[in-house]
Amino acid sequence: MRWNEIDRQTCSVARALSEIGDRWTLLILRDAFMRTRRFDEFAERSGAARNVVADRLEKLVEADILERRRYQTKPDRHEYRLTDKGLDLYPVIMTLIAWGDRWHDDGGGPPMRHKHGACGKRMHAVATCSACGDELDPRETTATPRDANHDYWKVT
Amino acid sequence: MRWNEIDRQTCSVARALSEIGDRWTLLILRDAFMRTRRFDEFAERSGAARNVVADRLEKLVEADILERRRYQTKPDRHEYRLTDKGLDLYPVIMTLIAWGDRWHDDGGGPPMRHKHGACGKRMHAVATCSACGDELDPRETTATPRDANHDYWKVT
């Protein structure tokens, strides 16, 4: 299966990954959450080749995750901003950061410190149950397919 | 920058993505959380080519995210299971699922239903502040680098 057919899987992860599941795309989104907005900044900060940055930004705009907005004329120049759909990826990025901080500490602690404005404290993301608010544990949850089990992985 | 040098960035997301930030890798991890354990199942369910599956499984084992364990002899056969480090990716997968379910609904609701054993209810993942427990909002948090700002993206 080629990657551009991956969104034919029923699974939401597959469909999510068809939009953001690329190495450089996720790095570009990290930068977007760090207030990066311009092409050259994305290119330098992500470390991806310029043609790859151009391609990924275009795809993110098509997917309505970033918005390309003109910020000056003569000459026209554009910047990229997260849409609501893009901002909604915050939990994914923050849980990724929490995992990276936990398992890839270089000895000096997390390279970025995150402060929660509401409570004013340093924090990391914790994934919780939307029903009861407890922290999620993979051993404590069960997943059952909407339809018959064999449908889940089927490509439609 | 080549992808295999990406872990030289200071950022934890970059280092996390150097291990799991590949399209097929994330799909393979999704399957691992759905109790997939064997090579052929990973190949079929992910849809990736067999050589790619072999390569990714090997890398995940090297990264100590999956463990390759013999489950029979004559002939030796092995299965792949999530380690503690791998299980700790659950929040990432679950927030990805929540995002996919929200923004890629095909009209029939989420293809998988997740039930929280502790409270017994259907749920999705919510990312919360480890300090106060409130739901995270990208507009309500600030990130500041451990060192000077320009260090964050620097490749060491």
Added chain:
DNA sequence: CACAATAAGTTTCATTTCGCAACTCATTAG
């Protein structure tokens, strides 16, 4: 005026990686 700089890409081309099918190897089942 001539020249350099800036921003946002595009082009070119050599190197890698992917996708697919076919093949291997050890062992058990019929």
Added chain:
DNA sequence: CTAATGAGTTGCGAAATGAAACTTATTGTG
């Protein structure tokens, strides 16, 4: 004796990536 199973490996054409150079419009500088 032959087929099936499980877990890969091999070979090869097609596609994607990485690096550097190039483009275009416009402004700033000597």
